[in-house]
Amino acid sequence: MSLSYSVRIEFDKESQAPERVFEAMALYVKGFNEVQAAFIEGFGSEVEFGSSLAATREGSCIADICHKIVDKVRNVSFTNIFDGIYLGVQSEIAKNTNIANLGGVEDFASKVMEHVVANEDNYAQFTSHPSVNLEKLVNGLNKIDRAKGHLSSTDYAEFGRDKEFTAINKEFSCPSTFDSLILSEERVREFHSTEILIVRRPSYVNGLQWDCEKPDGQKVSAKLTHEEWFHQWINREKEVWPGDALEARVLRRRVEKKKKKASIETSIYEVIRIIPQSEVKQLTMDLDNGQD
Numbered sequence: 018m019s020l021s022y023s024v025r026i027e028f029d030k031e032s033q034a035p036e037r038v039f040e041a042m043a044l045y046v047k048g049f050n051e052v053q054a055a056f057i058e059g060f061g062s063e064v065e066f067g068s069s070l071a072a073t074r075e076g077s078c079i080a081d082i083c084h085k086i087v088d089k090v091r092n093v094s095f096t097n098i099f100d101g102i103y104l105g106v107q108s109e110i111a112k113n114t115n116i117a118n119l120g121g122v123e124d125f126a127s128k129v130m131e132h133v134v135a136n137e138d139n140y141a142q143f144t145s146h147p148s149v150n151l152e153k154l155v156n157g158l159n160k161i162d163r164a165k166g167h168l169s170s171t172d173y174a175e176f177g178r179d180k181e182f183t184a185i186n187k188e189f190s191c192p193s194t195f196d197s198l199i200l201s202e203e204r205v206r207e208f209h210s211t212e213i214l215i216v217r218r219p220s221y222v223n224g225l226q227w228d229c230e231k232p233d234g235q236k237v238s239a240k241l242t243h244e245e246w247f248h249q250w251i252n253r254e255k256e257v258w259p260g261d262a263l264e265a266r267v268l269r270r271r272v273e274k275k276k277k278k279a280s281i282e283t284s285i286y287e288v289i290r291i292i293p294q295s296e297v298k299q300l301t302m303d304l305d306n307g308q309d
Contacts, residue, residue, distance in 0.1 A: 020084040020099050022049060025182050027077050029171035037167045038078050044164035045174060045185075046080055049106070051157030053084070055150040056102045056129060063089045098133055105129030107176055110161065113188030119202055122155050122191075155198055158191035204273040214239070214285070215262045215297060223247050227285065229263070232297075239267065239283040246288040260294035 024045045028038045050068050057066045064086065071083035086095040109125055116122055126149040165174065165187060175182035193201065214229035214237055223244060229237045241247055243265075249255045257263070266287040273279045 020086055020096060021071065021082060021178060022103055023079055023081045023177055024049065025077050025079045025175045027173050029169055032169040032171060037169065041164045041167035041174065042078055042080055044160045046082060048157045048160030048164060051153050051160065052106055053102055055154035055157060057086055057095065059149045065089065101133035101135065102129060105132035107183050110176060110185050110189055111183050113186050116158060116191040119198060122151055126154060152195040155191065155195040159194050162191045206271045208269045210267050212267050213262050213264055216257055216259055218259065219257060237283060239285045241285045243286055243288050255291065257291055258294065262292040262297045264289040264292060
């Protein structure tokens with residue numbers, strides 16, 4: 018095999034805006050070059066990657082792209098490695114995948130790398146596992162996604178070599194650039210604790226907020242998600258009155274988004290026991306003494 022690939026656009030000759038075909042082709046070539054470079058450059062900074070237009074063909078709009086890949090230090094042949102990348106990319110862009118977060122990008126990269134590492138002899142020439150350039154990968158996939166927006170509903174694009182082509186799935190999408198994807202990513206941190214919560218106002222609807230208070234006076238609003246206990250309470254198998262307390266296991270989820278204020282979600286996921294109001298004051302005193 019060779020260090021090359023082709024993009025073919027089968028276009029509707031009756032559709033308006035003939036420039037759409039060339040605008041789409043430019044984005045497809047930029048996108049596929051960027052995607053393949055994201056994997057090749059992961060093999061080390063000493064690897065040089067470049068592309069050129071080898072030929073265009075008659076009939077459909079077909080661009081044949083040739084790569085030049087040189088390892089300046091190890092003098093390793095990248096032909097088999099590129100074949101693995103080519104086959105992996107060809108397989109993945111034929112699916113109706115929606116890449117909407119970093120997890121989706123990493124999954125795409127992992128599936129492509131499965132084709133690369135299948136050739137163990139060639140892969141073993143490297144002393145460390147290659148790291149994919151996720152920024153370049155996302156931006157390349159985003160260009161491929163945008164390219165289809167230039168085509169009419171009766172046009173379609175294919176990726177391949179020589180006379181063997183695979184359709185680029187019209188439902189394949191990567192709507193965000195890397196920067197946009199990072200800004201939209203959530204970071205969730207979870208904190209578990211066992212707490213005494215004095216009930217001020219319960220909710221009679223499963224999953225809604227209970228207004229409580231810690232013994233030190235701190236207000237707590239939490240969803241009660243312990244369904245078994247909740248149904249026992251609703252059916253009067255358990256009795257809780259305002260002023261009684263719950264010894265409960267509490268989960269706090271801190272959700273952080275870039276450029277946005279962090280939010281905290283609190284839930285009571287297990288009620289250990291009910292503490293009558295008559296015992297709450299003494300328990301509070303015991304807790305205070307324990308902190309001295």
